Amino acid sequence: MPTDWQVYKNLVNLQSGYDALLSGNPTPHEKYNAYKALLDERWQADLLPVLSDLYWYPFRNGTNGIPEKKRALKGWLRKQYEDPGAVALLLFLLLRYQVDAYNLGGQIGLDFLGIDGRFELRNAGILATLDEHARGLVTQGTTHSLIDTTIDELSEAIPEARSGNKSLLIALAAFIGRRSAERTVTIERTERPYQVGSAQDEVYQRNGLRYKMYDVAGIGCKKICAPWHGQIFEVGRYRNLIPQHPNCDCVWTPARYNGQTIGVPPVTINAPFLPPWQPPASAWTGA
Numbered sequence: 001m002p003t004d005w006q007v008y009k010n011l012v013n014l015q016s017g018y019d020a021l022l023s024g025n026p027t028p029h030e031k032y033n034a035y036k037a038l039l040d041e042r043w044q045a046d047l048l049p050v051l052s053d054l055y056w057y058p059f060r061n062g063t064n065g066i067p068e069k070k071r072a073l074k075g076w077l078r079k080q081y082e083d084p085g086a087v088a089l090l091l092f093l094l095l096r097y098q099v100d101a102y103n104l105g106g107q108i109g110l111d112f113l114g115i116d117g118r119f120e121l122r123n124a125g126i127l128a129t130l131d132e133h134a135r136g137l138v139t140q141g142t143t144h145s146l147i148d149t150t151i152d153e154l155s156e157a158i159p160e161a162r163s164g165n166k167s168l169l170i171a172l173a174a175f176i177g178r179r180s181a182e183r184t185v186t187i188e189r190t191e192r193p194y195q196v197g198s199a200q201d202e203v204y205q206r207n208g209l210r211y212k213m214y215d216v217a218g219i220g221c222k223k224i225c226a227p228w229h230g231q232i233f234e235v236g237r238y239r240n241l242i243p244q245h246p247n248c249d250c251v252w253t254p255a256r257y258n259g260q261t262i263g264v265p266p267v268t269i270n271a272p273f274l275p276p277w278q279p280p281a282s283a284w285t286g287a
């Protein structure tokens, strides 16, 4: 579950975003805060029941025949999740929301550059990359496999549930309810900033920007992100620096010329090597 600090931060971001939208003249940062809050809410509402079903999947035919021994139990769970039907809905959601998050990041990238236009991802290569990433998340044995985590957790939770004095299903229900709620937030709050950050970088690169600034975009995360605020990076590099942790709200802000003041809180760029950015004759908006 999010900590008090995270809840507070989200409320502050949300409130300032909505206030700015209502005032009719939001900054790109405020616009991002409001739209991302909406996306977060929708994504989490859709993900929660799907994640809960994912945990319940191995028990769809009851609890008879579930192996007792830990090794056998894990093997049995792995086999359950090899069924494409077990992960189909999760994959569908991840595919959809990654494109939504990418479009949000692309739009914010254009807004930050001051390019008029609506971002819409239609680029086949990038769509294929998102697709591959989503498939990796629902495949066993990959770096960020959500299924491996589910299997690991269940192979601990099942013996624990058996050892208590409640029925197996009741004990599992408590575990699954708690973990699917926690993981819904973590997954969404990791995947959304990841896609936003990479979309921003892509928009900058394809629109001829050379340098970007790490921007905590508001009150940020004191411990992890604050030391990075204001650092300048070459566009196209360090893409995966954001998010640094689930719930990371940091963004890449374009560094358009030396001496420009950008970011929240504001930073004046001191980088004499920085070539001033020239807007492209025709902007890249996702094609």
Ligand SMILES: [Zn+2]
Residues within 6 Å of the ligand: 216, 220, 221, 225, 243, 244, 245, 247, 248, 249, 250
């Ligand atoms: Zn951050």
